Amino acid sequence: MHPVSRWGMIGNAVRIHLETESAAPISVGGVTVTPWSQALILSFPFGQLVWNRPTEVVVERNGRTEHIRVVDVSCIFTLGLYAFVAALSVAIAIGGARRARKAA
Amino acid sequence: MSDALSDLISSIDRTQEQAMTAMQSIFSAARVGAVYGDPIQAGDYTIITASEVVAGGGFGFGRGMGSAPASASSSNGEAAKAGEATGGGGGGGGGGGSTARPVALIVIGPNGVEVRPVVDVTKIAVAVLTAWGAALPTLVRIGQLRRR
Numbered sequence: 001m002h003p004v005s006r007w008g009m010i011g012n013a014v015r016i017h018l019e020t021e022s023a024a025p026i027s028v029g030g031v032t033v034t035p036w037s038q039a040l041i042l043s044f045p046f047g048q049l050v051w052n053r054p055t056e057v058v059v060e061r062n063g064r065t066e067h068i069r070v071v072d073v074s075c076i077f078t079l080g081l082y083a084f085v086a087a088l089s090v091a092i093a094i095g096g097a098r099r100a101r102k103a104a
Numbered sequence: 105m106s107d108a109l110s111d112l113i114s115s116i117d118r119t120q121e122q123a124m125t126a127m128q129s130i131f132s133a134a135r136v137g138a139v140y141g142d143p144i145q146a147g148d149y150t151i152i153t154a155s156e157v158v159a160g161g162g163f164g165f166g167r168g169m170g171s172a173p174a175s176a177s178s179s180n181g182e183a184a185k186a187g188e189a190t191g192g193g194g195g196g197g198g199g200g201g202s203t204a205r206p207v208a209l210i211v212i213g214p215n216g217v218e219v220r221p222v223v224d225v226t227k228i229a230v231a232v233l234t235a236w237g238a239a240l241p242t243l244v245r246i247g248q249l250r251r252r
Contacts, residue, residue: 021136026143028150028212035152035210039134047162047200050133054140054154057210059217068217070154072207074224078231085235089242096249 017041020055032060109169109192116167116194123163123198130200133159138204143212152210154219161200168193 007017018040025034039052054070132138141153169192206222 019134023136023140026150026152026212028143029214031212031217033152033210033212033217035136035140035154037136037139041131041134044162046164047160047198048127048130049160050130050158052134052136052139052157052159054156054207057217057219061216066217068219070208070210070219071221072156073221074205074207074227075156077228081231081235085239085242088239092242092245092249096245099249 013045015041015043017043022058030061034058034060109190112192112194113167116165116196119196120165123165123196126198126200127161127163130159130161130202133157133202140210148214150212152212153206154208154210155204156207157202157204159200159202161198163196163198165196166194 023035042049059066144151171190209220
């Protein structure tokens with residue numbers, strides 16, 4: 001499978017590269033498993049940042065193909081927690097501002 | 105003096121080459137092989153680890169050279185000979201780091217293929233403590249509003 005590559009620029013300095021790539025297929029007992037990953041590459045004039053994560057596993061068995069997503073449970077939980085706290089803070093701030101306006 | 109400048113320039117060039125080599129190793133984190141481990145055979149099961157990899161690095165270099173201006177004319181009116189004085193300097197630095205965290209296990213067995221997520225208890229505990237610290241001012245504010 002060929003890697004899929006997309007890229008763009010922010011201004012003239014930062015290059016953003018999104019690359020989706022598969023590893024070599026693994027065959028075990030009539031089942032062929034192909035893992036896929038996605039890498040976000042930020043290239044600056046003075047350095048580089050790479051974030052690479054697993055995305056899915058493609059399973060081929062008896063002529064059928066199945067896509068199984070790799071879910072990062074820990075990341076989803078932490079992002080959900082941060083989003084909840086942020087939303088709660090915004091709601092409290094808006095509620096406090098409304099109360100202050102009513103009292104005035 | 106010119107030998108010293110040549111040595112300085114060549115050492116800066118060598119450092120730049122080393123930095124480019126280091127950047128290539130950081131870029132290798134973008135390969136799919138960095139995310140998925142080698143298959144491990146355990147009885148009837150084959151296990152492949154899947155991890156999240158973050159790597160970053162940066163470097164900077166600078167060099168400058170200059171020559172002394174021609175000296176002023178001497179007291180007897182004759183132009184003085186220009187000196188051979190030259191100067192130069194250079195510097196460079198860089199740094200980088202990487203981190204990997206297990207995300208899931210891919211288990212291939214007699215019953216088929218299963219993707220089992222890995223729960224990172226440390227990451228969740230740190231997130232809970234951070235969220236608690238961020239929510240504390242909000243909770244104090246709620247208490248103040250209720251008292252009014």
